[in-house]
Amino acid sequence: AQSTQGASNPQLERRVRRELVTLPYYGVFDNLAYRVDGGTVTLYGEVVRSSTRSDAAGRVKRLPGVTRVINNIKVLPLSRFDDDIRRATYRSIARMGGLYRYLQGTNPSLHIVVDRGHVALEGVVSNSADRNLAYMAANRVPGVFSVKNNLRVEGEEPR
Secondary structure (H helix, E strand, O other), rough: EEEOOOOHHHHHHHHHHHHHHOOOOOOOOOEEEEEEOEEEEEEEEEEEOHHHHHHHHHHOOOOOOEEEEOOOOEEEEOOOHHHHHHHHHHHHOOOOOOOOHHHHOOOEEEEEEEEOOEEEEEEEEHHHHHHHHHHHHOOOOOOOOOEOOEEOOOOOOOO
């Protein structure tokens, strides 16, 4: 989960982030982002399960200081084709030059979003070589229509 630029309330932003990354089914195939503007929190991103979308809004709504939640999270369509691409992309990235470490743990730093055969890589990696390797790994997966590399390099300004 990442924050987009908004009115700064670092304490509330940390609480929102913690709620999102600890959602029970938030994983490597989901991507969540948020914006805090005063008491309004806007949620963005894509998730595989509709329950993740509603759980995210429900948890954030209960936080002290939140007066309104705008839920712009998209639920990705059910698709065996996309599920196959998710698994193949995960395997391809995991096998590429040590990138598996970005896919580990309860809150992986690299997220793979697949929507109708189009892949978006989201999250943060340590360096531009890893960013490029992940892109190459995703591009090698059969059946992928396009790959959008939204990975950010740690410590660099967002593009």
